[in-house]
Amino acid sequence: MGLTGIFLIAFLIVHVGLNACIWAMDGGQMFNVAAHFMGSTVVMRILEIGLFVFFVLHIVQAYTLEVQNRRKRSVGYAVPMGNSGSKWYSRYMGWLGTLILLFLIVHLRNFWIPSRFLDMNEVTYNGVEMHDLFGLMKDTFAGNTWLVALYVLGCISLAYHLMHGFQSAFRSLGVFNSRYLHLINALGLGFAIIVPLGFAMMPISMYFGWVS
Amino acid sequence: MEHYTMNLTLKVWRQKSKQDKGHFDTYTVNDISSEMSFLEMFDVLNERLVHEGNEPIAFDHDCREGICGMCSMYINGRPHGPWEGTTTCQLHMRAFKNGDTIVVEPWRANAFPVIKDLMVDRSAFDRIIQAGGYISVNTGNAVDANSLPIEKEKADASFAAATCIGCGACVAACKNSSALLFVSAKVSHLALLPQGGPERKTRVLDMVAQMDKEGFGSCTSTGACEAVCPKEISITNIARLNKEYLISGIVSDK
Numbered sequence: 001m002g003l004t005g006i007f008l009i010a011f012l013i014v015h016v017g018l019n020a021c022i023w024a025m026d027g028g029q030m031f032n033v034a035a036h037f038m039g040s041t042v043v044m045r046i047l048e049i050g051l052f053v054f055f056v057l058h059i060v061q062a063y064t065l066e067v068q069n070r071r072k073r074s075v076g077y078a079v080p081m082g083n084s085g086s087k088w089y090s091r092y093m094g095w096l097g098t099l100i101l102l103f104l105i106v107h108l109r110n111f112w113i114p115s116r117f118l119d120m121n122e123v124t125y126n127g128v129e130m131h132d133l134f135g136l137m138k139d140t141f142a143g144n145t146w147l148v149a150l151y152v153l154g155c156i157s158l159a160y161h162l163m164h165g166f167q168s169a170f171r172s173l174g175v176f177n178s179r180y181l182h183l184i185n186a187l188g189l190g191f192a193i194i195v196p197l198g199f200a201m202m203p204i205s206m207y208f209g210w211v212s
Numbered sequence: 213m214e215h216y217t218m219n220l221t222l223k224v225w226r227q228k229s230k231q232d233k234g235h236f237d238t239y240t241v242n243d244i245s246s247e248m249s250f251l252e253m254f255d256v257l258n259e260r261l262v263h264e265g266n267e268p269i270a271f272d273h274d275c276r277e278g279i280c281g282m283c284s285m286y287i288n289g290r291p292h293g294p295w296e297g298t299t300t301c302q303l304h305m306r307a308f309k310n311g312d313t314i315v316v317e318p319w320r321a322n323a324f325p326v327i328k329d330l331m332v333d334r335s336a337f338d339r340i341i342q343a344g345g346y347i348s349v350n351t352g353n354a355v356d357a358n359s360l361p362i363e364k365e366k367a368d369a370s371f372a373a374a375t376c377i378g379c380g381a382c383v384a385a386c387k388n389s390s391a392l393l394f395v396s397a398k399v400s401h402l403a404l405l406p407q408g409g410p411e412r413k414t415r416v417l418d419m420v421a422q423m424d425k426e427g428f429g430s431c432t433s434t435g436a437c438e439a440v441c442p443k444e445i446s447i448t449n450i451a452r453l454n455k456e457y458l459i460s461g462i463v464s465d466k
Contacts, residue, residue, distance in 0.1 A: 072427060164434075
């Protein structure tokens, strides 16, 4: 879980970084060029397959473990421990992950499937024709309150998932030195807040028309 | 602290045997002294039950001074009750007030089957220790202490891990019924000292294999174990075990 988790964390950095190009205020050119690079380079396409493999591994491992772990206590407690001793989001990683998975399905349908398999509006920069994903983003979110709310909910789930997952992943891989653990705890908290916030601001920006 | 007496309602798990389904029974106990220990309160109740011709409540206990690890009650939603860093036997009735209702359950984990009432079978822990939680190399006579230098930090961390009394509260608290805090304490206290060195690689692999065989769950780092541990064993030991396990898995001859 830790290893696949860290790979997915690395993916999030790339994803949020590239998507931040929407705020370049250049009519989406920088974003479209970046997306074109990701979609048309062979190395990136191979990495994309790796990404899917890691996603599937992470999800399959997680559900397998969850089922196995639940079977270890057939008779539960009449008075559950609740939050005395652990944070709620550390106990509900499975549910948070499920919310993210549901979000992911919608998200892939919204953007990945159109860009790979469906006809899309094209734009041409410097003689190179490419998908107008920026336009697709605008069309998807503008005036679509429910979808924006769903994306924000997905980002909140991701934030809590990372709040536990980031540091837990490194613990699983055997990082125990207090110096590194403090660093990882701090980094994890920062990452869990900043990255999902960045993602959430994207549909919100599109919805309110803050980008052009 | 001022002494007071209290009347309490107890909801206690009663189960005749491993096969019995079990249920809660409600008892009222009166005039309980705030200076009694939690187990003494159970003694008072049990004496009354015996007088009345009823079956007393079975519970584990031995030293009653917080060092043997036998007592094991899950009190009001927490292993060893509301106080931090305390075993059930060292929990005193001043933790409660007049009129309180206290729910007492056994440790819940399939790896710890209920024997009777509040007693559970924790021999799984013994088998994990038997799988490698010891040193079998002949260390010869006691050597001069100065001939075996050990860094103070390592000695301290080792002793801190060695304070684990194997009560099983970590398993009882864990949502996955994981025994990793216990196993990691045992692995750590030997891994940090030179005496544990020769068998270091196989120890962690064998103990974890036995742990899985006993039917404990896996660790998801929620930290509930650390919060309820009467000896306040740190969850950092689990991360250390993970490191030991990964490295041993790669370099072990097995």
